[in-house]
Amino acid sequence: MAHAAPGTLPVAVIGAGPVGLAAAAHLAERGVDFVLIEAGRQVGASVAQWGHVRVFSPWRYNIDSAARRLLQAEGWSAPDPDWLPTGAELVENYLAPLAEHPAIAPRLRLGVKVTAISRLGHDRVRTTGRDDVPFLLRLEGGEELRARAVVDASGTYTTPSVLGANGLPAYGEAQAAPFVDHALPDVLGADRDSYEGKHTLVVGAGHSAATTLLALAELEDTRITWAIRAGNAGRTYGGGAADALPARGALGTRLRAHVDSGRITLVTGFYTHSITEDGGQVTVISRDPSGAEQSVTADRIVAATGYRPDHSIASELRLDLDPILGSTRALAPLIDPNQHSCGTVPAHGVDELSHPESGYYAVGVKSYGRAPTFLMATGYEQVRSVAAAIAGDWEAARDVQLDLPETGVCSSDLAEAQEARVGLATGISGGLLATPLPLATVGASEAGGSCCG
Known part of the structure; x- marks a missing residue:
């Protein structure tokens, strides 16, 4: 035929x-x-x-x-x-x-x-x-x-990335799926009941992780742990007041303030190895390259891992x-x-x-x-x-051409113009379409942005 x-x-x-x-x-x-x-x-x-x-x-x-x-x-x-x-x-x-x-x-x-x-x-x-x-x-x-x-x-x-630090799923990760949300849950809106009054572990060092952490910090009676592989959070904090993008600097400054005050507990050198569930909570165990272990037990996990x-x-x-x-x-x-x-x-x-x-x-x-x-x-x-x-x-x-500003669409002028009109919470996820940041009912002085998480 x-x-x-x-x-x-x-x-x-x-x-x-x-x-x-x-x-x-x-x-x-x-x-x-x-x-x-x-x-x-x-x-x-x-x-x-x-x-x-x-x-x-x-x-x-x-x-x-x-x-x-x-x-x-x-x-x-x-x-x-x-x-x-x-x-x-x-x-x-x-x-x-x-x-x-x-x-x-x-x-x-x-x-x-x-x-x-x-x-x-x-x-x-x-x-x-x-x-x-x-x-x-x-x-x-x-x-x-x-x-x-x-x-x-x-x-x-x-197809989000896995929690496992080696690029492989952590042991027990599939079984723990009911306890895991991926980047940018609607913490202050539709997903609020899943987080308010509970202990949440946020895994990841990008701007989507920062976004979620800042949203969680607005909830009452909510315990927050932030786990990263690096030895410090300097990459996420950025340049603060000296950052070339003031809005991005504000994101890091706010996050650092929450960590310094104890509102957010930062755990460094955390290499997710295994996850176990017991009594409605999950325990995430880290095993670093030297074999040293540490663990966090929480009610929810946000995997901001890309x-x-x-x-x-x-x-x-x-x-x-x-x-x-x-x-x-x-x-x-x-x-x-x-x-x-x-x-x-x-x-x-x-x-x-x-x-x-x-x-x-x-x-x-x-x-x-x-x-x-x-x-x-x-x-x-x-x-x-x-x-x-x-x-x-x-x-x-x-004949390929791309008309973007010198720094892409990562312009602090854009953030400042938007800030004056609606007021934005700070935060970005570089893994999505155009590096998103969430809208929240915060003061107009809290704008945020960057091009890439």
């Missing part, structure tokens, strides 16, 4: 978050057929999970160019370009209207999970004729789709992954967190995102692997370039 030529099939875009929807917008503008597949029951399903959190990039950096053109043609009015939206505002005022656009809505499938991707009639070993056959996407429930190309914007939010990509659905594709970050090898040196902050990552596109498997591209935060230097604006430029390449416009695909 003859099969449809790959070029006549749609492009499969996996994930209807900000970057997946931007990919759909660029493909739609170029007249390229596509199907947009989202495992959640709504677009921006992962964003909705942190709807109480503000991103530290204003609207002008959070709206993709093609998406803006499509929306404005339908009479949509863009939000205030200098406003820092919450995750909920991002969904309500941008992602949801974009998903309802007539160029996208008929091609959007919600509640559909991709479980595997391969090539029709080809496993990973078979080479002959590989590029001439379509991709095969297997969906949960048994359905299969064929596609000319795959743009994987599925993100990393559903996220990692899951490439298992593409295990039958030929991927060339950097052994450290899990990005493509070409992208890794451009996003290495040892060398770059989010604002110094250079523009990159289809060439840096390509794998030996022609036509497969992981984009967005998934493309960065474990690097916490991702911003939505970089993801939008990625999919603009990839969509141009799929459409055969290689000149546009390779």
